Amino acid sequence: MPYRRTPRVEARLSASRERILSAAVAIVAEHGYAGCSVAAVARRAGVATGSVYRHFPAKADLVAEVFRTTSRREVDAVARAVALESTAAEAIAAVVETFAGRALRAPRMAYALLAEPADPAVDGERLVFRRAFADAIGVLITRGIATGELPDQDVQVSAAALVGAIGDALIGPLAARAAVTDASVTAPVPDVSSGTAHLITFVQRSIGAVS
Amino acid sequence: MPYRRTPRVEARLSASRERILSAAVAIVAEHGYAGCSVAAVARRAGVATGSVYRHFPAKADLVAEVFRTTSRREVDAVARAVALESTAAEAIAAVVETFAGRALRAPRMAYALLAEPADPAVDGERLVFRRAFADAIGVLITRGIATGELPDQDVQVSAAALVGAIGDALIGPLAARAAVTDASVTAPVPDVSSGTAHLITFVQRSIGAVS
DNA sequence: ACAAGAATTGAACCCTAGTTCACTTCTTAG
DNA sequence: CTAAGAAGTGAACTAGGGTTCAATTCTTGT
Numbered sequence: 001m002p003y004r005r006t007p008r009v010e011a012r013l014s015a016s017r018e019r020i021l022s023a024a025v026a027i028v029a030e031h032g033y034a035g036c037s038v039a040a041v042a043r044r045a046g047v048a049t050g051s052v053y054r055h056f057p058a059k060a061d062l063v064a065e066v067f068r069t070t071s072r073r074e075v076d077a078v079a080r081a082v083a084l085e086s087t088a089a090e091a092i093a094a095v096v097e098t099f100a101g102r103a104l105r106a107p108r109m110a111y112a113l114l115a116e117p118a119d120p121a122v123d124g125e126r127l128v129f130r131r132a133f134a135d136a137i138g139v140l141i142t143r144g145i146a147t148g149e150l151p152d153q154d155v156q157v158s159a160a161a162l163v164g165a166i167g168d169a170l171i172g173p174l175a176a177r178a179a180v181t182d183a184s185v186t187a188p189v190p191d192v193s194s195g196t197a198h199l200i201t202f203v204q205r206s207i208g209a210v211s
Numbered sequence: 212m213p214y215r216r217t218p219r220v221e222a223r224l225s226a227s228r229e230r231i232l233s234a235a236v237a238i239v240a241e242h243g244y245a246g247c248s249v250a251a252v253a254r255r256a257g258v259a260t261g262s263v264y265r266h267f268p269a270k271a272d273l274v275a276e277v278f279r280t281t282s283r284r285e286v287d288a289v290a291r292a293v294a295l296e297s298t299a300a301e302a303i304a305a306v307v308e309t310f311a312g313r314a315l316r317a318p319r320m321a322y323a324l325l326a327e328p329a330d331p332a333v334d335g336e337r338l339v340f341r342r343a344f345a346d347a348i349g350v351l352i353t354r355g356i357a358t359g360e361l362p363d364q365d366v367q368v369s370a371a372a373l374v375g376a377i378g379d380a381l382i383g384p385l386a387a388r389a390a391v392t393d394a395s396v397t398a399p400v401p402d403v404s405s406g407t408a409h410l411i412t413f414v415q416r417s418i419g420a421v422s
Numbered sequence: 423a424c425a426a427g428a429a430t431t432g433a434a435c436c437c438t439a440g441t442t443c444a445c446t447t448c449t450t451a452g
Numbered sequence: 453c454t455a456a457g458a459a460g461t462g463a464a465c466t467a468g469g470g471t472t473c474a475a476t477t478c479t480t481g482t
Contacts, residue, residue, distance in 0.1 A: 002479085002480045002481040002482070003478090003479055003480040003481075004481080005479095005480095009478095009479070009480090037468090037469060037470085038469075038470060038471085039469075039470090049470090050471085050472075050473085053470095053471070058470080059469090059470060059471090
């Protein structure tokens with residue numbers, strides 16, 4: 001029985017899978033889920049459309065994995081920022097700065113993560129993402145309560161509300177930026193740094209951290 | 212030239228349009244945008260699919276109007292609640308209670324308003340909705356600052372962030388309820404009243420209202 | 423070199439849901 | 453009553469994109 005899968009082939013297969021995934025991530029970062037058709041992904045990865053289905057049973061699985069990959073990056077960045085700071089006030093400020101900074105540098109991607117309509121499978125992942133994000137913030141709140149820096153509070157509720165607060169405060173400017181990016185126009189965008197500063201004040205006050 | 216549009220016909224036409232719109236609203240309330248196909252709307256309104264296009268140039272226009280109709284109700288309810296209270300602390304509590312109460316009583320509708328993927332036209336309306344909601348909250352904050360009850364703050368940022376905070380804190384329980392509603396199963400749902408109480412504390416603290 | 427079988431291809435297929443349109447049914451003015 | 457023309461109908465059309473599959477190209481063990 002000739003031809004048994006050899007490590008060499010195995011490696012090429014997983015490299016291929018990786019290229020497809022990367023291509024999909026790149027397309028979402030540039031054009032959002034709207035531009036992420038199977039045909040476009042295949043073209044960018046340098047394979048035939050049919051080949052995509054050798055690695056992913058359906059498009060929903062592909063985009064779900066795309067979402068997971070990209071959202072993990074964001075959650076990790078935020079979690080790292082939290083770990084670096086000592087006080088809750090500094091940590092929550094770092095969360096806002098990290099997340100807002102990254103989002104505004106890659107607005108199309110941020111929009112895709114936060115709000116863009118997509119496959120129901122992505123919706124599920126989005127809930128996971130928000131929960132993970134909330135957990136990272138929860139860590140900081142719990143720590144603050146333990147040290148007495150923060151008043152006692154429902155960590156789950158505060159964390160979930162903060163995720164919403166930060167996300168929503170960003171959607172406005174984000175939508176503007178995403179729009180101009182789509183039109184590939186370099187346009188003046190409403191200043192964000194002052195908004196970020198105000199948002200930091202808001203979130204610090206909201207968890208009871210004296211600014 | 213026989214047949215000129217008479218008031219009688221005019222009335223029947225607008226009644227027809229109204230029936231179509233109501234049917235669409237009802238379907239969204241029950242099954243979300245997912246179930247809101249033109250054929251389904253027409254069937255429920257008791258007209259042919261083609262007739263829908265006598266009143267709306269395209270489906271996007273219909274669903275946009277559905278969204279506008281339903282979101283106005285919510286914003287009005289919240290604005291009314293704000294107007295009834297005198298202190299900012301009471302007013303923001305009333306906002307949370309009103310919105311959360313209504314949302315949890317009609318979870319499928321709330322999900323459609325807040326988060327359900329839908330036509331791009333709906334996305335645009337959703338931004339309008341959030342802004343209107345934020346404006347209602349902004350009124351209360353501005354008033355609180357003026358009376359000295361609240362510390363000075365960026366009203367826009369605080370209001371937008373609060374919209375996000377309230378919305379996001381609701382999405383979790385909402386998704387659960389919407390799911391069980393879809394399956395038409397009466398199931399135990401995570402208690403929400405205690406969550407609402409905690410959320411009220413959170414939002415009061417976040418605008419600097421002493422609880 | 424050869425054959426067994428897997429990987430790859432990309433054009434054809436299919437399915438869904440919005441939209442159209444030729445035809446029928448009403449409504450109105452003379 | 454009759455004709456002009458609008459409103460209403462629903463089956464057929466269409467578009468877009470996910471999915472499939474017969475044919476082709478590779479890879480491997482003897």
